[in-house]
Amino acid sequence: MNLFTKVDILQSSIRIDYQTKLAFFGSCFADNISLRFAERKFHVLANPLGVIYNPLSIENQIGKIAGEMRDENCLAESWNLWDAQGSFSEEALGKVVAKTLDFLKTADVVFITLGTAFVYFLKETGKAVCNCHKQPAELFERRLISVDEAAEALKNTVAALRKINEKAHIVFTVSPLRHLNDGAHGNNISKSTLHLAVEKVVQEFASENRSAEGSRTTVSYFPSYEIVMDELRDYRFYAEDMTHLSKVAEDYIFERMQATYCDETTIANTKLVKKYMKMANHRIVNPSSPKVAELNQQIVEKAVQLEKQISGLDLSK
Numbered sequence: 606m607n608l609f610t611k612v613d614i615l616q617s618s619i620r621i622d623y624q625t626k627l628a629f630f631g632s633c634f635a636d637n638i639s640l641r642f643a644e645r646k647f648h649v650l651a652n653p654l655g656v657i658y659n660p661l662s663i664e665n666q667i668g669k670i671a672g673e674m675r676d677e678n679c680l681a682e683s684w685n686l687w688d689a690q691g692s693f694s695e696e697a698l699g700k701v702v703a704k705t706l707d708f709l710k711t712a713d714v715v716f717i718t719l720g721t722a723f724v725y726f727l728k729e730t731g732k733a734v735c736n737c738h739k740q741p742a743e744l745f746e747r748r749l750i751s752v753d754e755a756a757e758a759l760k761n762t763v764a765a766l767r768k769i770n771e772k773a774h775i776v777f778t779v780s781p782l783r784h785l786n787d788g789a790h791g792n793n794i795s796k797s798t799l800h801l802a803v804e805k806v807v808q809e810f811a812s813e814n815r816s817a818e819g820s821r822t823t824v825s826y827f828p829s830y831e832i833v834m835d836e837l838r839d840y841r842f843y844a845e846d847m848t849h850l851s852k853v854a855e856d857y858i859f860e861r862m863q864a865t866y867c868d869e870t871t872i873a874n875t876k877l878v879k880k881y882m883k884m885a886n887h888r889i890v891n892p893s894s895p896k897v898a899e900l901n902q903q904i905v906e907k908a909v910q911l912e913k914q915i916s917g918l919d920l921s922k
Contacts, residue, residue, distance in 0.1 A: 617866050632658050635716065637855050658721050659723070659724045664762045670706050712773050771822060774825070777827075810822075810823075827865065877914075
């Protein structure tokens with residue numbers, strides 16, 4: 606008996622292994638999935654300027670990193686940026702942007718997770734805002750952007766990433782986390798807008814790639830949203846707030862991503878690394894015990910062995 610609807614996902618032409626450099630931008634779902642790659646010691650960069658939910662702010666943030674947009678502060682006396690989640694001094698912002706740009710220049714895959722099509726705009730300038738930074742509500746206008754607006758922002762994001770690195774593969778996904786402040790219907794309208802925009806962009810770049818000989822770049826979609834809605838349609842896969850996902854659900858989506866982008870050897874290697882990390886993170890009760898020195902030696906020896914066995918693995922940190 607088949608008791609649930611399984612989402613069929615074709616294995617991607619994109620291959621991820623321990624030599625692959627992965628960048629993640631977008632909602633907190635991007636943080637949760639990237640964390641699973643990072644825990645298994647893949648080369649990962651995740652949301653360097655903080656969590657970001659809507660297509661326009663993602664466009665602004667990637668454009669800033671690509672050097673296409675100037676910095677705009679919330680207030681003259683602060684470094685709270687409209688295109689970032691947190692606060693940055695001028696020096697700190699410069700370092701983060703430079704580090705991110707350097708990583709993206711050699712990144713192999715960039716995952717972009719979209720959370721909502723509802724966007725806050727500054728009334729004074731009409732600029733889309735990533736984070737309101739607890740500024741007065743009367744400064745902003747909030748509205749649902751159109752499919753065309755979202756698609757245009759995503760196309761500009763792809764263009765900015767290609768300017769940085771024309772060989773990087775770009776994968777869009779829609780966060781399965783629900784934004785219920787606008788009600789269930791409002792959330793569905795928002796997610797539908799994102800799905801239609803992503804499909805429009807993926808199809809446009811698929812057509813471009815077919816006509817461009819030797820092009821390595823791909824723009825594709827991974828169905829995180831569909832996995833939760835169709836396969837995990839049960840509240841036991843949600844956290845206590847009934848909105849965020851449980852650890853089990855996130856682990857399951859990560860497994861589906863592995864099956865899509867990793868070969869059997871890489872999947873087996875991740876299990877070896879995960880087992881090693883459990884040993885390396887073992888809580889020490891009595892540091893002066895002779896057994897601790899013995900364990901530390903085993904950890905070092907095992908790290909050397911795994912790095913020789915798995916090309917690209919770095920356990921030095």
